[in-house]
Amino acid sequence: MNFFDRLLLGLYSLSMVILFVVVGLVAAGWTTPLDLLEFALFKQDQRIAVGLVAIVFILISLKFLINSFGTKNEVMHALIKESAMGQVRITVQALENIVKKSVLQVRGIREVQPRIISRPEGIGVFIHVIVAPDLAIPQVSDEIQEKVKENLERIAGVNVHAVKVLVENIATDMKVRDRVN
Numbered sequence: 001m002n003f004f005d006r007l008l009l010g011l012y013s014l015s016m017v018i019l020f021v022v023v024g025l026v027a028a029g030w031t032t033p034l035d036l037l038e039f040a041l042f043k044q045d046q047r048i049a050v051g052l053v054a055i056v057f058i059l060i061s062l063k064f065l066i067n068s069f070g071t072k073n074e075v076m077h078a079l080i081k082e083s084a085m086g087q088v089r090i091t092v093q094a095l096e097n098i099v100k101k102s103v104l105q106v107r108g109i110r111e112v113q114p115r116i117i118s119r120p121e122g123i124g125v126f127i128h129v130i131v132a133p134d135l136a137i138p139q140v141s142d143e144i145q146e147k148v149k150e151n152l153e154r155i156a157g158v159n160v161h162a163v164k165v166l167v168e169n170i171a172t173d174m175k176v177r178d179r180v181n
Helices: 003-027 032-040 044-068 092-103 137-156
Strands: 077-083 086-091 109-119 122-131 160-170
Touching: 003 032, 003 044, 032 044, 086 092, 092 109, 092 122, 092 137, 122 137, 137 160
Parallel strands: 122 160
Antiparallel strands: 077 086, 109 122
16 A cells, blocks of 8 residues: 555544544534534535535545455565566565575574565665674674575575664573574
């Protein structure tokens, strides 16, 4: 869902919440909104404005309804190779698993959360890690970047544009599980 659709959905949802709060208050006996609605529909200009607002809400509702039946449920993938025989694709989840395996080979890594972004110039890899307290973060980050780039290019055949590492936290326990290559 793009930014415009998210913004539209947010505004639509907020409007629906306000509308149903007012409907609930009217059902509980509050009569002021009914008086305002009667006043809004009394004059021709005001009826046109209310009608236009209703049409906008109907169109937004139809857009969301049509989008809900769309065929955009296909698995996200990255194009690896195209030949006369066809295309070879690999899922983002498979790429993330390669990243996890690569990062966990680095000594002192506790947790890994990768995210893959496919771009025309290659894939971007964003990695959140939790490391052991006794590690030098610059050296560990360099090692992670090298291993991830090397393994993705070797195993999956993808062009790696960038590997960014965020050390999200330092583990508080002193037990360091060394990973074996």
